[in-house]
Amino acid sequence: MSSELSKNLVSFRLSSTSGVPAYLQLVQQVEQALRMGALGPGDRLPTVKEVVAEIALNPNTVLKAYRELEVRGLVEGKQGVGTFVLARPSGPPPGTQERLSRSLQAWVRKARHEGLDDPAIEALVRSALTRAGSSAEGAA
Amino acid sequence: MSRAAQPETAPAVEAVGLGKHYGHSWGLQDCSVQVPKGAISALLGPNGSGKTTLLRMVAGFATASAGSVRVLGRAPAQSEEFLASVGYLAQEMPLYRRLNVAEHLELGRRLNRRWDDGAARGRLTALRVPFDRPVATLSGGQRAQVALALAVAKTPDVLLLDEPVAALDPLARAEFLASLAAAAAGTGLTVLLSSHLLRDVEQVCDHVVLLASSRVQLCATTEALVSCHKVLLGPRRGPSGCERSFDVVRATHTERQSRLLVRSPGPALGPSWEVFEADLEEIVLAYMGQGRDGGAIAAGPLSLLSTTGGAR
Amino acid sequence: MNYLTWRLHRNQVVFAAAALVALAALLLVTGTRMAHDYSAALSTCAATRSCGDLSDELFQGDGLVLDFVTAVSIGGPLLLGIFWGAPLIAKEIDEGTHRLVWAQSITRRRWMAAKVGWVLAAAVAWGASMTALVTWWHSPENALYGRLGSGHFDIQGVVPIAYGLFAVALGIVIGTWTGRVMAAAAGVLGGFAAVRALVLLYVRPHYLAPLTARLSLGRAALPGNPWVLSKTLVNAAGHPETVTSTFGYVPAVCHSAVFKGPSALSSCLQAQGYRWLVSYQPASRFWEFQAIEGAIFVILAAALVLLALWRIERADA
Numbered sequence: 001m002s003s004e005l006s007k008n009l010v011s012f013r014l015s016s017t018s019g020v021p022a023y024l025q026l027v028q029q030v031e032q033a034l035r036m037g038a039l040g041p042g043d044r045l046p047t048v049k050e051v052v053a054e055i056a057l058n059p060n061t062v063l064k065a066y067r068e069l070e071v072r073g074l075v076e077g078k079q080g081v082g083t084f085v086l087a088r089p090s091g092p093p094p095g096t097q098e099r100l101s102r103s104l105q106a107w108v109r110k111a112r113h114e115g116l117d118d119p120a121i122e123a124l125v126r127s128a129l130t131r132a133g134s135s136a137e138g139a140a
Numbered sequence: 141m142s143r144a145a146q147p148e149t150a151p152a153v154e155a156v157g158l159g160k161h162y163g164h165s166w167g168l169q170d171c172s173v174q175v176p177k178g179a180i181s182a183l184l185g186p187n188g189s190g191k192t193t194l195l196r197m198v199a200g201f202a203t204a205s206a207g208s209v210r211v212l213g214r215a216p217a218q219s220e221e222f223l224a225s226v227g228y229l230a231q232e233m234p235l236y237r238r239l240n241v242a243e244h245l246e247l248g249r250r251l252n253r254r255w256d257d258g259a260a261r262g263r264l265t266a267l268r269v270p271f272d273r274p275v276a277t278l279s280g281g282q283r284a285q286v287a288l289a290l291a292v293a294k295t296p297d298v299l300l301l302d303e304p305v306a307a308l309d310p311l312a313r314a315e316f317l318a319s320l321a322a323a324a325a326g327t328g329l330t331v332l333l334s335s336h337l338l339r340d341v342e343q344v345c346d347h348v349v350l351l352a353s354s355r356v357q358l359c360a361t362t363e364a365l366v367s368c369h370k371v372l373l374g375p376r377r378g379p380s381g382c383e384r385s386f387d388v389v390r391a392t393h394t395e396r397q398s399r400l401l402v403r404s405p406g407p408a409l410g411p412s413w414e415v416f417e418a419d420l421e422e423i424v425l426a427y428m429g430q431g432r433d434g435g436a437i438a439a440g441p442l443s444l445l446s447t448t449g450g451a452r
Numbered sequence: 453m454n455y456l457t458w459r460l461h462r463n464q465v466v467f468a469a470a471a472l473v474a475l476a477a478l479l480l481v482t483g484t485r486m487a488h489d490y491s492a493a494l495s496t497c498a499a500t501r502s503c504g505d506l507s508d509e510l511f512q513g514d515g516l517v518l519d520f521v522t523a524v525s526i527g528g529p530l531l532l533g534i535f536w537g538a539p540l541i542a543k544e545i546d547e548g549t550h551r552l553v554w555a556q557s558i559t560r561r562r563w564m565a566a567k568v569g570w571v572l573a574a575a576v577a578w579g580a581s582m583t584a585l586v587t588w589w590h591s592p593e594n595a596l597y598g599r600l601g602s603g604h605f606d607i608q609g610v611v612p613i614a615y616g617l618f619a620v621a622l623g624i625v626i627g628t629w630t631g632r633v634m635a636a637a638a639g640v641l642g643g644f645a646a647v648r649a650l651v652l653l654y655v656r657p658h659y660l661a662p663l664t665a666r667l668s669l670g671r672a673a674l675p676g677n678p679w680v681l682s683k684t685l686v687n688a689a690g691h692p693e694t695v696t697s698t699f700g701y702v703p704a705v706c707h708s709a710v711f712k713g714p715s716a717l718s719s720c721l722q723a724q725g726y727r728w729l730v731s732y733q734p735a736s737r738f739w740e741f742q743a744i745e746g747a748i749f750v751i752l753a754a755a756l757v758l759l760a761l762w763r764i765e766r767a768d769a
Contacts, residue, residue: 014343016342016343020341033204045356047325047326048325048326049322049325050322050324052318052321052322052324052344053263053318053319053321053325055314055318055343056314056317056318056321056343056344057182057321057343057344058316058321058343058344058345058346059180059321059324059325059326060179060346061343069406070353086419119275124253177522196768196769199555201551201554201768201769202768203768204748205768217561218560218561218765219559220558220559223556223557223558223559225556226554228551229555230548230551230555232548232551234548234549234550234551234552235549236547236552237547239459239460243459245457246455247459247556248556248724250455250456250558251453251456251553251556251557251558252557253557254557257746273500274507287552291550291555293556294556294557348705361738383648419536452743
């Protein structure tokens with residue numbers, strides 16, 4: 001099965017325990033691929049059939065995710081051809097992610113050094129996100 | 141392209157007061173249900189709730205003792221037209237043990253006027269199912285894939301599957317549901333699959349029919365279900381309080397707190413109540429319990445079919 | 453459906469064909485020799501005018517082959533019922549594969565028509581080949597003993613084909629009802645034997661009104677090897693004598709003859725007007741009897757097939 005799907009540029013996976021609706025997980029994964037450069041403008045997203053044949057998902061969920069991506073202006077559905085990437089998501093330029101990731105890794109190392117275990121770190125991050133308010137929400 | 145059920149289109153499967161008795165006991169009683177066209181619906185219910193009986197009657201494999209059922213407007217009959225429009229996969233996934241996969245595809249091709257050989261071969265090839273070995277030597281997951289490929293290659297309008305994943309290991313289950321979802325994608329195929337565990341089929345279904353005590357307790361899209369149910373957490377009170385202002389599906393009480401699963405709560409809630417999103421599984425379990433208790437709780441069976449257009 | 457029927461049952465067909473070939477070889481070899489012996493014996497006895505005793509002399513060494521062929525001919529239809537009829541539907545129900553076929557776009561009636569049609573056609577073909585061989589093979593025996601008696605009538609002509617159809621249909625209908633191959637096979641074994649015995653003992657003698665003849669008490673016999681149904685001693689007035697004790701019916705004049713031996717007694721009784729009253733079916737009625745009995749079993753088979761079809765069309769699966 002993996003070889004059959006390797007021709008696709010992105011490969012989705014779903015977590016049933018995250019609490020995030022399945023369509024939103026797909027949206028986030030496409031955005032992530034765009035940010036990391038795995039997908040670029042002009043690339044074709046896998047068809048609904050290809051997606052559900054890989055991860056056992058209701059076809060409507062995939063359609064909903066693709067529609068959401070269209071609404072966000074990231075992709076464009078062309079009748080009978082497929083869904084194509086239009087643009088990278090707005091936000092900081094490429095490289096920002098990586099830079100922030102490096103400093104976060106340093107912070108995690110520090111937290112572990114201070115004696116926090118991973119669940120404690122996760123709780124800390126989550127509460128920080130909550131306390132920072134809802135301004136970050138939606139700004140993907 | 142949209143597979144969403146539209147309120148104005150006729151349902152793919154419609155049962156009215158459908159019942160079946162075996163000897164003196166009812167296998168299914170007074171079952172009225174509508175399965176929307178083009179959706180993948182989960183038929184849920186505990187063991188013995190009549191899921192198999194319902195599917196068999198819809199498929200024309202068993203005759204109804206009471207009521208009626210229509211599939212795409214047609215009553216089940218021994219006619220080529222009806223048989224061609226309905227696919228049915230029995231729970232034990234019957235196959236000829238000594239025949240190989242190629243021979244099964246051949247018999248399917250010869251016994252059906254509509255037959256999509258390419259799709260069946262493509263999917264089974266992709267899954268590396270050997271075509272030249274007797275199916276008795278294949279794994280349970282491979283046999284299930286063969287049985288599904290046969291049912292799908294027939295290109296029915298309505299596909300009925302009886303507990304298709306109950307006997308499969310998690311990997312085979314995921315692969316089976318992936319094949320099913322791929323078969324339904326973009327084809328307008330209506331799927332009704334039964335399961336006693338929502339968890340098994342939750343991802344691929346966009347509609348839920350819940351049978352309990354051989355009656356329909358719930359019939360709605362998963363989205364509508366989640367959006368119109370909430371969990372309320374608040375101080376323990378007497379039965380007066382807010383329980384009256386909306387339908388309580390299930391109430392659990394501790395010494396100080398009440399946890400209520402409610403339907404469509406209005407905005408007028410006291411500040412002492414916290415509102416949470418309800419999990420689909422929690423909703424289904426609540427209605428399943430309701431059926432077992434003989435409907436002791438205020439909320440009656442729920443049908444949200446007419447709201448599906450709005451939910452999309 | 454023809455493809456599926458052939459694919460599912462080709463092993464049974466091959467096995468039955470192999471058995472038929474083996475039997476044909478045996479029958480051809482022994483049959484040719486027996487026919488040769490018989491014609492040789494006929495020309496010999498014609499010279500010595502002793503042809504009446506041929507039946508005591510010919511084929512004495514062939515008892516084993518004769519018994520074997522008779523057993524196979526009588527048992528053949530039974531085997532068809534057990535190995536072809538019983539599993540035809542029962543195996544599908546037993547293994548649940550009827551649910552696979554019934555989920556295809558083929559009506560149950562067409563499914564039954566194809567399966568039952570082919571197995572009955574195969575049974576006819578097998579039975580016809582077998583009975584043609586045995587009828588030819590048995591011709592010297594027929595000349596010696598006639599062919600209306602049981603054991604002769606039942607293995608030649610057309611009735612073996614009808615028996616085969618009946619046995620297969622019986623297996624089909626029991627298999628349809630029980631859904632169990634073993635139950636259907638056991639049902640064929642019991643049911644087929646019972647019906648055959650009932651017909652042989654209580655029905656066949658009455659197909660046509662039997663003829664009667666009065667024979668003298670000596671060794672006189674009816675010509676042409678008829679099927680003798682009964683043989684009763686009647687007195688001069690034509691009333692049957694019931695033999696209650698040794699002397700019960702013997703008239704006083706013949707009492708002394710009792711002690712002189714059986715032949716003295718019978719000539720005394722003969723002189724007093726006693727005769728054998730024989731009730732019999734003449735050998736010339738062979739084909740009429742074949743037609744009647746064949747029709748009975750074919751009609752039974754047809755009724756059973758319709759019953760199975762009725763059941764299949766209404767069964768919940």
